[in-house]
Amino acid sequence: MILFYVHFKILALAEDHNQFIYNDFHAAKLHLDGLAQIHPNGLLQLTNTSTDQISHAFYRLPIRFNTSSSVLPQTLSFSTTFIFAIVSEIQNFNFCGHGIAFTISPSTNFTQASPSTFLGLLNSKNDGNTSNHLLAIELDTARNVEINDINGNHVGIDINSIKSYVSAPASYYSNSEQKNKSLLLKSGDPMQVWIDYDEVENLLNVTLAPIRSPKPDQPLLSTHIKLSSILLDSMYVGFSSSTGLFTGNHYILGWSFNKSGQAQNLDLSKLPSLPPKIKPAKKPSPGIIVSLITVSIVFIIIISGTAYFVWMKKYEEIHEDWEQEYGPQRFFYKDLYKSTKGFKDEELLGAGGFGKVYRGVLPSSKEQVAVKKISHDSKQGVKEFVAEIASMGRLRHRNLVHLLGYCRRKGELLLVYDYMPNGSLDKFLFSNEEPTLNWTQRFQILRGIASALHYLHEEWDQVVLHRDVKASNVLLDADLNGRLGDFGLARLYDHGANPETTHVVGTVGYLAPELTRTGKATTCTDVFAFGALMLEVACGRRPIVPQGLPEKMILVDWVLENLKQGSILETSDPRLEGNYLEEEMLLVLKLGLLCSQYNEEARPSMRQVMQYLDGNALLPDILFDSTGIGTFSVTNDTSSEFVLSFPSTVPKSSAHSMCSSESIFNSGR
Structure with a gap:
């Protein structure tokens, strides 16, 4: 019971x-x-x-x-x-x-x-x-x-x-x-x-x-x-x-x-009633109505037309039929305008050669984003350009700043990225306003950026060249993890140009020597820039210091000369006060030199860079002869010897390429 x-x-x-x-x-x-x-x-x-x-x-x-x-x-x-x-x-x-x-x-x-x-x-x-x-x-x-x-x-x-x-x-x-x-x-x-x-x-x-x-x-x-x-x-x-x-x-x-x-x-008799609709006030006389209607119509036409024109111009976008397939990655200009408070200076995160970057909070999701405004007046290659943006929007790596979408308006292009709360790496390296990064943090940042470049060069379904690797394009998230930002933006300006020769883009001090001769970017030019970044992070100095002493003006030459003299550790950032692992510091300095060579064919690939940083391959020793020329050997199926040369010296020989020369977005690897 x-x-x-x-x-x-x-x-x-x-x-x-x-x-x-x-x-x-x-x-x-x-x-x-x-x-x-x-x-x-x-x-x-x-x-x-x-x-x-x-x-x-x-x-x-x-x-x-x-x-x-x-x-x-x-x-x-x-x-x-x-x-x-x-x-x-x-x-x-x-x-x-x-x-x-x-x-x-x-x-x-x-x-x-x-x-x-x-x-x-x-x-x-x-x-x-x-x-x-x-x-x-x-x-x-x-x-x-x-x-x-x-x-x-x-x-x-x-x-x-x-x-x-x-x-x-x-x-x-x-x-x-x-x-x-x-x-x-x-x-x-x-x-x-x-x-x-x-x-x-x-x-x-x-x-x-x-x-x-x-x-x-x-x-x-x-x-x-x-x-x-x-x-x-x-x-x-x-x-x-x-x-x-x-x-x-x-x-x-x-x-x-x-x-x-x-x-x-449901019992209809028990349902609650809706709020009463607003009733118009007592009707005026017919004569007044006619006069008011006449005046009101004219006034409304003028005001409404003007207001609509102003409103449309304020939020006017360029939106063509073929862009519908990229709908999920297309942002409304109105939302970006509101999110940045009308692109007010108080929301400005930074400015560079390619435009200004603003902090924004999307009105729908309340998600923080970074909105970059750049000029895009060219009428050639727009469709290919948007397809490229959509492709890059699919790039996903823990050490990349994710491109969330875009918007086109008149002569402007707006790109929307993840927001990085700690800003750029160069502020931590060169601004007294930011705390000094310790060596462990610096080494992990370099390893993360190397991993991101390896992903762009070899692990995605197409080859992607960054073309502007530098400290100001390395952004730090809330945990001070390094993320490579602005990837591919320089390439966007070259639609319609001769594919064999493009405009030289990038930043002085990070530009590979062959890029100024041929104008053709390769994965080797990215490796060169990464080598400059490694030396920059380890030494706490910019790649070029025009106001510095002649022997210290070019960072890579200064580090190389100290290597010859057996005092390479003296080039380390003095703010570190010697608090680093010597093996790691030596690795970063020598690998930075290896990547920054004049001879593009002798630079390692980013896959090899990762192997060196992870300790899965031994970095070759650099030996100097009586003339000061350095040589090293690299094992890659067979053992080969290369001459160590830098932008301030003359290349003595060439050898089998260790870098890929594929251009951006080739069909496969």
Whole structure:
């Protein structure tokens, strides 16, 4: 008898847990966030006229969907119905944002979600991931061509993505007239939605109708979906809503849900009422009306035209049809403008030959980014250029500053990167405002940049040349890990130029000698620049010091001369005060010399540089003869001898190339 009672109680609790009905939301067990609130009359309001906001209202307790591990027999079938109203911010206008979505989600935490198009459910990074385990029925009142929305008034079924699996214009089947009739979702009139899923047939039906109409015999959407492969055992049910540039009031009047049968019908007589619509003031006389209308029309035309022109010019972009395939990596200029506070000087992070960099906070995700503005007036190669940006946006390495996307506007190009809170390496090396980096930190930064260059040269599906490796392009994250930034930007200026000879780009002191002769960048020219960086980090001196003593003006010559004299450790940064491992310091100084040779064919590849830094290969000894010429041997299948030469000396011989001479974005390695 006791066991029967306990079993009965378990079944009763499960039944209460699996179904509920709210004809108003006074005592509803809901989890609310964002702008969501319950009015005194029991009306649930999700959003209001605030821009770029998201809101959620979910049933507080999780519900068992996939019950393969449960002791209680239950199917995946479910049924729900709710009544909603979307009231446009501006009556009789087509502007309203952005819609409501009934949602089944594994979590009620949407802190990473974006407003506007993403309806407060996903963001640009996780949209489309199968790991989302998300089902949403969207009532969308804004069209986004980038995700193939059919119009700005539709109902869609979304699976793990804001891009609808299937959708249809908002309408309902009239049982009495036996035909479909259109509905305007943002009309402000209450409407009812029925969502029913049959696990046996794997059939999901979505039905829509005005509040006073019976449930139509034919659903608006009917599609076969196997939800057992999408939903987890424990899921939450509820509503998500968002606004963007345009806003609207989103309401839920009543809601019924049943996991184990047909959802109960809502009692229309018990539903809360919507806030009254604003009524116009007492009508003036006809004569006054005519005069006011005439003056107002002229005034509105002038002001609206001017305001619209100014607004459009302020946020005007260049956007061509072929760019649609790069949609996820395209940022709106309006968002970048707002994120940087109008590109104010107070948000300026730095400036260089290629443009200015600003700190920004994206209004949708609140993510910190760095926005770089550069000129791009050339009309040649724009399509190839954007394709190159999109390709580089796919580069992923822990020691690269990730390129998140771009925007084109008039003669400007804007590139959006990860934000690095500790700024650039050169500030730590040469500014008294920053603390001195210890040797362990410096060595790890060099190793990280070497790893990034090895990835760019050999490990990605195409060869990528950085072409401007230097301390100011090495950025430090919150943990002082080095990340190579601005990769490939110099190359972007060469579209339409002769591929055999390009403009020499880069920074004096890091430019390989052959680059000034041929203008052709190779992986060897990147290795040369990295060699200069290694010496710079170890010695705490810039590659060229014009105001310095003649014997110390060229860093590589100074280090080489000290090597000849047996005093190379004296070139180490005095701020380190000798606190370093001699083996590592010697390795970095000698490897820096090895990479900075005049003879490009004798420089190591970045793969070999990594082997030396990791201790997986022995760095060859450098021996000097009576004339001061140094030689070393490199084992690479066979043993070969090379002459050690530098920009201030004359090359004595050539040998088999250790670097790749492939140009940027060759098809493979």
